[in-house]
Amino acid sequence: MTKLTDVARVAGVSATTVSRVINNYGSLSEKTKQKVYAAMRELNYQPNSLARSLQGKQTKLIGVIFSGVSNPFFGEMVEELENQLFSKGYRVILCNAADDKAKERDYLRMLMANQVDGIIAGAHNLGIEEYHQVGLPIISFDRYLSDNIPIVSSDNYRGGQAAGEALLAARVQHPVIITGQQQPNSPTNQRLSGYQAVLSAKDVALDQWTLAFGMSPTLKMMRIRQLLTTHQPDGIFCTDDLTALLVLQAAKQLNIAVPQALKVIGYDGTRFIQAYHPELTTIMQPITDIVTLMVELLLQRIADPDCQLETSYTLPIKVITGTSTAAIS
């Protein structure tokens, strides 16, 4: 591995000068700068980032903790995070917490040992305590972790309202909401609240089913079929799009016509769903904006660890209307 002193030798200058060029420190003539750059190119030199970081420079590494990247919503989010962080000169250590407390804790330790500059936390197994004492800039997605850790989320309450309104506007009489398990301190609980508020304003009864987030699709499918046959709802709001896809599939299998006999509305509105399931009405979370904001906040915290940030940032959602809630002519 070529090192700084090699560059110095080739450029015919001292090691200190090379370091000065790299870090743009002290006064330097254009001529020597060019000599050094030339030597760096010639030797294909890359400063050893371990040594730099050890010496006190930033590592330019960000830990990104999510519960898996195979879910399109998280996949798109992580992809966008990687993109934006890369363009700011940071790299991503991908941490899949996989609904596993121990793994998430391990990752937190590793990220500290690896001296990452900051963390984006999008998995939510761990309690507040463990995150509290990390002592690193953290931005959280969709979950309260500590007073000092900003939460970024989209407007879950409004999203729930919008979904309820859409169903009611489609003249639904017996709507059901399928949620994941309610997590403590999670703003996503607001989806239920918003939905509930809209229903009770119109005196429509709340009918709620819970399917744990980690449940296998096959199992979910069984439950949904059961729900459809026994409860015979004429409208379903799923708090994530994938579950909504299962509902559509189940309805098809059971010969329940959508939207004639059943209106379906999902949640998330990823690019994937928009492209491959345009028929599904859904509530879109603005992934790009969410990521932009999270990155911006994180970089602020990195630049100034004591900077004051809001506890919570809420971004607007958007309703994407497909045929799955279309009125019957």
Add this chain to the structure above:
Amino acid sequence: MTKLTDVARVAGVSATTVSRVINNYGSLSEKTKQKVYAAMRELNYQPNSLARSLQGKQTKLIGVIFSGVSNPFFGEMVEELENQLFSKGYRVILCNAADDKAKERDYLRMLMANQVDGIIAGAHNLGIEEYHQVGLPIISFDRYLSDNIPIVSSDNYRGGQAAGEALLAARVQHPVIITGQQQPNSPTNQRLSGYQAVLSAKDVALDQWTLAFGMSPTLKMMRIRQLLTTHQPDGIFCTDDLTALLVLQAAKQLNIAVPQALKVIGYDGTRFIQAYHPELTTIMQPITDIVTLMVELLLQRIADPDCQLETSYTLPIKVITGTSTAAIS
């Protein structure tokens, strides 16, 4: 940040002894080991991995280069990679090459600067030359990079054959194959070859359409509608599942019944497709096995950089039969 000397002080031993405990080096009594462990726990000590690596230890970081993680196939692959690497004590630096030569090159430089222990290369913008001189253990997915870099892929030729056979078995007369752009040195080209071989054995004409991998779904959709209306094929083999989904969608819009008027077969067979689109017949790549093999090979190379490995490893595919190619009764 607590450091080694702090642990030494608390444990009442020398710094050298602490280091010996951590690295299990030299001779140590059980008693002092326990004292040191206790102190480490008490202080919540994590060795600074920058310092360790600088000193010569492994970084335990692996660069994983793919072209985006929002595609479910790559998403599932990266998720599995992260899982398996984590369980072996490695962490993943996620590199999204995004069909961008410059970005991929940048990443390669960064990975070298970051002293990663190895690389899994699954993006294929760059030529052989740039990978040739990286001088790090590399395993490639689905692309020839250099004689010394093993390729792992699934049996693309057999997959192409199987797809062709499935279409012919369903009594298709005018099948079309939709491929991505053929990449030089990519084993995925074999899908076409295998398909072609089966067709020509039965004297069925080859009709091939190309839709670039990076093209937006909307645009692809347009082309597919055009294809369906002008060419009126009665069978389509898409070399990836997402394109197949677009075909199904387009067929629905155009009132072309699947499988009655049109048989559709895809490629990849992710868990996602199996769960959410069981109707689609597809060729499944064994993602878990592919990842297991890649990780195994990479770790071998890391342990012994000179170890001899095969140039190419091919894993069997599996046909997943849905209703999209069902025979008409």
Add this chain to the structure above:
DNA sequence: AATAAATTGTCAAACGTTTGACAATTTCAA
């Protein structure tokens, strides 16, 4: 109690870089 073996300590160099203090040299303008 004597000896060997096992354990622990001390010390220092090394990994590759940054950065400060200071001195030496070059450049430039008046």
Add this chain to the structure above:
DNA sequence: TTGAAATTGTCAAACGTTTGACAATTTATT
């Protein structure tokens, strides 16, 4: 031509760890 300013060099400490050589101490064995 002198003096100030700009440039470069030398030297060394620091970041936190590992590891080797060696000495000092403790423990186990007979």
